[in-house]
Amino acid sequence: MGLVLLVVIWLITLLSTYYFAIDKWAMLPLASAHGPAMDSWFHTTYIVVGIVFLAAQIGLGWVVWRSRDQGDQTKVTYSHGNTKLEVLWTVLTAIIFVGLNLAGARIWAESRFQGAAPGAVKVEVTGLQFAWYFRYPGPDGQFARTKPELADASVGNAVGIDDTDPAAKDDFVVGTLILPVDREAELTLRSQDVIHSLFIPAMRFKQDAVPGLMIKMHFTPTKVGDYEIACAELCGLGHYKMHGMLKVVSQADYEKWVAQKVAEKQASQ
Amino acid sequence: MDAPSQAAAGVHAGHAHAAPTGFIRKYVFSLDHKIIGLQYYFLALLSVFVGMGLSLLMRIHLIWPEANIPWLGHIQPETYLTLLTMHGTLMVFFVLTLAPQGGFGNYFLPIQIGAADMAFPVLNMLSFWTTFVAFCVMVAAFFVEGGAPLHGWTGYAPLSALQSAGPGEGLGADLWIISIALFCAASLMGALNFITTTLDLRAKGMTLMRMPLTCWTWFVTAMLGLLAFGVLLAAGILLLLDRNVGTSFFVPGGLVLSGNLVKHNGGSPLLWQHLFWFFGHPEVYIAILPGMGVASQLLSTFSRKPIFGYRAMVYAILAIGVLGFLVWGHHMFISGMSPYSGFAFSIMTMAIGVPSAIKTFNWLGTMWGGKIRFTTPMLFAIGFVSLFVSGGLSGPFLAQPQLDIQLHDTYFVVAHFHLIMGVAAIFGIFAATYYWFPKMFGRMMNESLGKAHFFFSFIGTYAIFMPMHYLGMAGHPRRYSSLSEVGFLHDLMPLQHFISIVAFITIAAQFIFLFNLFWSMFKGKKAEMNPWQATTLEWTVPSPPPHDNFGGMVPVVNHGPYEYSVPGAPTDHVMQTDPAGAVSAH
Numbered sequence: 001m002g003l004v005l006l007v008v009i010w011l012i013t014l015l016s017t018y019y020f021a022i023d024k025w026a027m028l029p030l031a032s033a034h035g036p037a038m039d040s041w042f043h044t045t046y047i048v049v050g051i052v053f054l055a056a057q058i059g060l061g062w063v064v065w066r067s068r069d070q071g072d073q074t075k076v077t078y079s080h081g082n083t084k085l086e087v088l089w090t091v092l093t094a095i096i097f098v099g100l101n102l103a104g105a106r107i108w109a110e111s112r113f114q115g116a117a118p119g120a121v122k123v124e125v126t127g128l129q130f131a132w133y134f135r136y137p138g139p140d141g142q143f144a145r146t147k148p149e150l151a152d153a154s155v156g157n158a159v160g161i162d163d164t165d166p167a168a169k170d171d172f173v174v175g176t177l178i179l180p181v182d183r184e185a186e187l188t189l190r191s192q193d194v195i196h197s198l199f200i201p202a203m204r205f206k207q208d209a210v211p212g213l214m215i216k217m218h219f220t221p222t223k224v225g226d227y228e229i230a231c232a233e234l235c236g237l238g239h240y241k242m243h244g245m246l247k248v249v250s251q252a253d254y255e256k257w258v259a260q261k262v263a264e265k266q267a268s269q
Numbered sequence: 270m271d272a273p274s275q276a277a278a279g280v281h282a283g284h285a286h287a288a289p290t291g292f293i294r295k296y297v298f299s300l301d302h303k304i305i306g307l308q309y310y311f312l313a314l315l316s317v318f319v320g321m322g323l324s325l326l327m328r329i330h331l332i333w334p335e336a337n338i339p340w341l342g343h344i345q346p347e348t349y350l351t352l353l354t355m356h357g358t359l360m361v362f363f364v365l366t367l368a369p370q371g372g373f374g375n376y377f378l379p380i381q382i383g384a385a386d387m388a389f390p391v392l393n394m395l396s397f398w399t400t401f402v403a404f405c406v407m408v409a410a411f412f413v414e415g416g417a418p419l420h421g422w423t424g425y426a427p428l429s430a431l432q433s434a435g436p437g438e439g440l441g442a443d444l445w446i447i448s449i450a451l452f453c454a455a456s457l458m459g460a461l462n463f464i465t466t467t468l469d470l471r472a473k474g475m476t477l478m479r480m481p482l483t484c485w486t487w488f489v490t491a492m493l494g495l496l497a498f499g500v501l502l503a504a505g506i507l508l509l510l511d512r513n514v515g516t517s518f519f520v521p522g523g524l525v526l527s528g529n530l531v532k533h534n535g536g537s538p539l540l541w542q543h544l545f546w547f548f549g550h551p552e553v554y555i556a557i558l559p560g561m562g563v564a565s566q567l568l569s570t571f572s573r574k575p576i577f578g579y580r581a582m583v584y585a586i587l588a589i590g591v592l593g594f595l596v597w598g599h600h601m602f603i604s605g606m607s608p609y610s611g612f613a614f615s616i617m618t619m620a621i622g623v624p625s626a627i628k629t630f631n632w633l634g635t636m637w638g639g640k641i642r643f644t645t646p647m648l649f650a651i652g653f654v655s656l657f658v659s660g661g662l663s664g665p666f667l668a669q670p671q672l673d674i675q676l677h678d679t680y681f682v683v684a685h686f687h688l689i690m691g692v693a694a695i696f697g698i699f700a701a702t703y704y705w706f707p708k709m710f711g712r713m714m715n716e717s718l719g720k721a722h723f724f725f726s727f728i729g730t731y732a733i734f735m736p737m738h739y740l741g742m743a744g745h746p747r748r749y750s751s752l753s754e755v756g757f758l759h760d761l762m763p764l765q766h767f768i769s770i771v772a773f774i775t776i777a778a779q780f781i782f783l784f785n786l787f788w789s790m791f792k793g794k795k796a797e798m799n800p801w802q803a804t805t806l807e808w809t810v811p812s813p814p815p816h817d818n819f820g821g822m823v824p825v826v827n828h829g830p831y832e833y834s835v836p837g838a839p840t841d842h843v844m845q846t847d848p849a850g851a852v853s854a855h
Binding site (some may be wrong): 049128152241 | 341345346347377404419425428431435520521522523526527528529531536537572575576578581603608612615616619620623627630631634637638640641644651654658659662665669670671672674677679685728736738740743746749750751752754755756760761764827833834835836841
């Protein structure tokens with residue numbers, strides 16, 4: 001039985017590790033400026049934890065087999081422990097775990113402790129059951145005020161822009177997030193009903209949109225392309241289909257698109 | 270019986286009560302901690318099979334969305350969310366909290382410390398029956414108009430706070446909250462009872478440092494319960510008021526739901542999360558600590574070796590208990606909470622890895638150089654260690670906010686908590702069941718069926734939950750009733766298929782256990798008083814124990830709990846009650 005357990009534990013361990021290592025179901029190719037640091041830290045953690053995992057499970061299988069009852073000749077070591085060993089592995093795990101944490105903390109600090117630099121592209125993201133809306137402030141760089149009582153998707157004003165605010169003239173709202181490549185984007189996340197979470201896997205970005213809060217986040221896309229957006233916080237029956245797209249385009253294309261949108265908006269007024 | 274212990278018995282009788290004779294007082298409204306323990310155990314057993322049934326439906330729906338289920342028809346997206354909400358709630362509250370603590374703790378804490386009953390038998394009975402009502406109210410949520418809630422077991426507001434936020438958020442959600450509030454009240458009663466019993470009713474010679482580690486874990490779990498359930502109870506009441514009276518604790522102003530302005534103002538959705546996780550994180554340890562105690566007890570017993578580092582184990586249990594209250598914010602790294610708080614919670618979380626690692630090392634140290642008997646309870650204890658390591662080690666990923674950004678609310682989290690607080694704790698319950706069954710029912714469970722059950726469950730668990738890590742790393746969000754709407758999820762369908770098929774087999778294998786349990790109750794081999802040659806007090810009394818546990822005698826404890834293979838001792842185990850001097854005192 002000891003041998004069976006050893007084989008089962010070792011096989012499970014090696015198979016799990018194999019599938020982790022070959023990375024068959026990989027993270028989506030990354031396309032943001034802060035992403036490489038995160039991915040590389042992921043790999044560091046991966047290696048440290050992987051070694052501990054292998055050592056512990058292989059060790060468990062081995063100890064179980066080695067210490068099996070082999071009849072009368074088995075001599076049990078009577079012992080209540082070993083203080084030196086206890087201290088050794090307590091200190092060792094403290095160094096590994098807390099050290100790993102402190103060493104990686106700067107990645108969190110760099111992306112979250114400071115706001116976006118001036119000149120970032122500003123977009124307001126509104127989540128509501130079950131869609132994402134993206135509002136751009138237009139050339140004036142100002143978002144007009146919103147009023148919940150004006151919010152009504154059926155009249156084309158899902159986020160409730162107050163048109164009496166002069167800043168509303170060039171605000172426009174779209175269903176696809178469009179950002180210029182290699183320029184920092186500052187998103188202001190809000191929600192109109194329940195909590196949603198803006199998850200853009202290729203950007204290594206996830207942030208809850210919480211009703212009552214305006215949460216400012218920032219990142220810089222580094223590759224032109226189309227990227228999927230999913231909702232990551234349970235928001236009701238349509239949670240699984242609260243899907244959106246991020247389109248990263250060249251700076252020139254971006255400017256052209258903004259100009260066109262502003263013109264459309266002003267033509268409609 | 271010598272004179273001093275007779276005198277002590279007189280004092281002791283103050284806590285005891287006469288054996289009831291009628292069926293109702295004996296088996297239904299019983300004051301006997303052993304009957305109450307069994308009542309908790311069977312309620313948890315019922316819950317676990319209901320909860321498992323819900324997960325079966327979820328797994329079917331994920332891979333065959335068009336399947337026509339008898340009585341349910343096609344499972345709708347909102348029904349899927351209902352299933353996962355009720356699965357999580359039943360499992361966390363009515364299984365993982367009830368079986369290890371209410372079930373085994375109730376049955377064996379008094380016996381292991383040498384008491385005739387719990388300190389407050391009436392409170393004990395009240396605690397069980399309140400829990401039973403809570404269970405009925407919870408299940409009733411399925412049958413009311415709109416059905417059970419869909420807000421997940423975490424019940425994040427405002428989804429849980431607004432009746433119009435989705436199907437099931439009407440009366441079903443009210444019943445869900447009322448059930449949890451009742452459950453909290455019952456748990457508070459239980460916690461008081463456990464703490465008082467441990468502190469006041471220990472037999473002569475049963476010092477704290479001679480208690481079996483199971484008693485330590487039940488004791489610390491009770492303290493966690495006392496501090497955590499009160500907070501959840503308050504949060505639940507506030508949520509109920511928000512939903513029905515128009516208060517705004519968790520709902521801010523200016524919300525628009527399905528085109529209608531919501532009449533609330535000034536609440537904070539994050540307040541719910543703080544209150545919920547202030548309970549929710551200690552709850553993880555409420556579920557797993559008794560399993561750690563059982564694993565320690567069994568690894569020592571079946572290795573025929575004293576526990577390695579008893580004192581360190583006790584300190585580790587206490588450290589886990591204290592740190593468990595300082596880490597709740599790691600559930601909220603991307604909730605909009607200050608990133609500086611995230612940093613602090615992250616460090617505390619990594620620190621909790623240290624006492625957890627101490628326990629793992631000491632379990633290996635306990636087995637090392639022993640003489641392992643591979644009984645079914647021992648297999649489950651070894652399985653517990655393996656799952657505890659595997660589930661624990663995904664912690665360092667999630668505990669680092671810079672990595673949690675990618676992994677939060679994906680299947681990686683589902684894999685993590687199922688391995689560590691779900692299945693590891695369940696393995697603790699299985700280990701305890703196979704180990705104490707002879708004491709509780711006077712018969713042995715079948716070993717061959719037990720071993721088959723172990724290997725199906727152990728391999729099945731890994732085959733289900735390891736792939737969920739890969740899903741999470743690939744970005745698969747949890748709580749998705751379908752993968753059809755998001756392009757990058759399509760490639761993950763084969764993995765979902767694999768998980769579902771293995772889940773079907775593993776779920777089927779649980780009926781081996783169910784059969785073994787009930788068959789052995791009536792047909793199992795008769796058990797002796799001490800079939801495992803174990804040392805703790807429950808093995809000094811008949812199987813099952815008499816009404817007052819020790820038949821009017823009061824045990825006197827002379828030894829520590831795990832004196833196996835003591836050099837010079839006549840047998841390979843020294844009972845805690847053996848006369849002093851048989852071995853060097855410990």
